Amino acid sequence: MKVILLSDIERLGKRGEVVNVRDGFARNYLLPRKLALVADESNLRQLENIRKQIASRETKITRRLMDMAQRLGLVTIKAGIKMGAEGAFGAITNADIAALLEQAGYQVDKHAIVLEEPIKAPGVYDIPVKLGHEITATVKLWVVEEPAG
Numbered sequence: 001m002k003v004i005l006l007s008d009i010e011r012l013g014k015r016g017e018v019v020n021v022r023d024g025f026a027r028n029y030l031l032p033r034k035l036a037l038v039a040d041e042s043n044l045r046q047l048e049n050i051r052k053q054i055a056s057r058e059t060k061i062t063r064r065l066m067d068m069a070q071r072l073g074l075v076t077i078k079a080g081i082k083m084g085a086e087g088a089f090g091a092i093t094n095a096d097i098a099a100l101l102e103q104a105g106y107q108v109d110k111h112a113i114v115l116e117e118p119i120k121a122p123g124v125y126d127i128p129v130k131l132g133h134e135i136t137a138t139v140k141l142w143v144v145e146e147p148a149g
C-alpha cells in the first residue's frame with residue numbers, strides 16, 4: 001500500500017514522502033495514529049499543498065529555535081560547588097544546569113544539555129544545549145567554589 005508520510009518515521013522515511021508499506025502496517029499503525037495518509041488520487045493531488053504546509057511549519061519551528069538559541073547564547077548562569085582538600089563534594093550535572101536555566105526563565109529539557117561528564121571543578125564552562133532541528137545554543141556556566149562544612 002502506498003502512503004504519504006505526515007511525520008518523520010525512523011527507517012521508513014521523512015515527512016511528505018510517498019512510501020510503499022505493508023497493508024497491515026498502514027491500517028493498524030500509520031493510519032490510526034495519523035502518521036500517514038493513503039496515497040490515493042485526491043491525496044496525491046494535495047501532496048504539493050501538504051509539502052508546502054510542512055515546509056512552512058518547519059520554517060516557523062526553525063525560526064523559533066534560532067531565536068531561542070540567540071537568547072540562550074546571552075545567558076550566563078552561576079553554580080556553586082563545595083570543595084575540600086581531596087577535591088569536590090558532588091558534581092554539577094545536566095539536571096542541575098536545567099534547574100538553573102529554569103530559574104533564569106528558560107524551559108530546557110535536561111536531556112538536551114550535553115555534558116561529557118559532570119562538572120567537578122570551579123571555572124567557566126561553555127555548555128552546549130541541543131534545541132532540535134540541528135540547532136545548538138551555548139550557555140556560559142560559572143562554577144564558583146563554596147567552602148566545605
